[in-house]
Amino acid sequence: MSIYSLLEGRVDHLGQALVQVELLFESSRAGSVLAAIDTAFNRGLWFTVTHAQEAGIEIPERRDQVVFPDGLLHPASLTSLNILWFGYPQRVDAYISTTPYLRRSGEELVALLGTELLQGTNLLIDYRSGRVRLER
16 A cells, blocks of 8 residues: 555544644645534535634635535635645635635634545544554
8 A cells, every 4th residue: 555545643532533634835835724524515615704714715705605514504715725635736626715614623724625536545444442444
């Protein structure tokens, strides 16, 4: 298994599977966000406006009505981000919501990571050990 075929994370005290996602801006690593894996969300990434601003993501002014994982329509902007995914740059759509939906896990930034990014991977969440493994 190559070094880039495995991503590891953890299960938090609320039972959410979390992984770090590296954000890339202007061809350089800009930092990372802690993302909760949400298999009910079939897109790439989801942030609230506050979380997106804290991560340094530019927020488009145009907003549309988007169906949240809770099944309700909420205003959100759509932007594209470059992330480092399994060691390689990848372009991904990110929804930025004006509705407070996400929470913080301690002081760490939390976003939603949807099934679009899980395509072609094997996801193992071991609640007993608190470990999360994504294999490609």
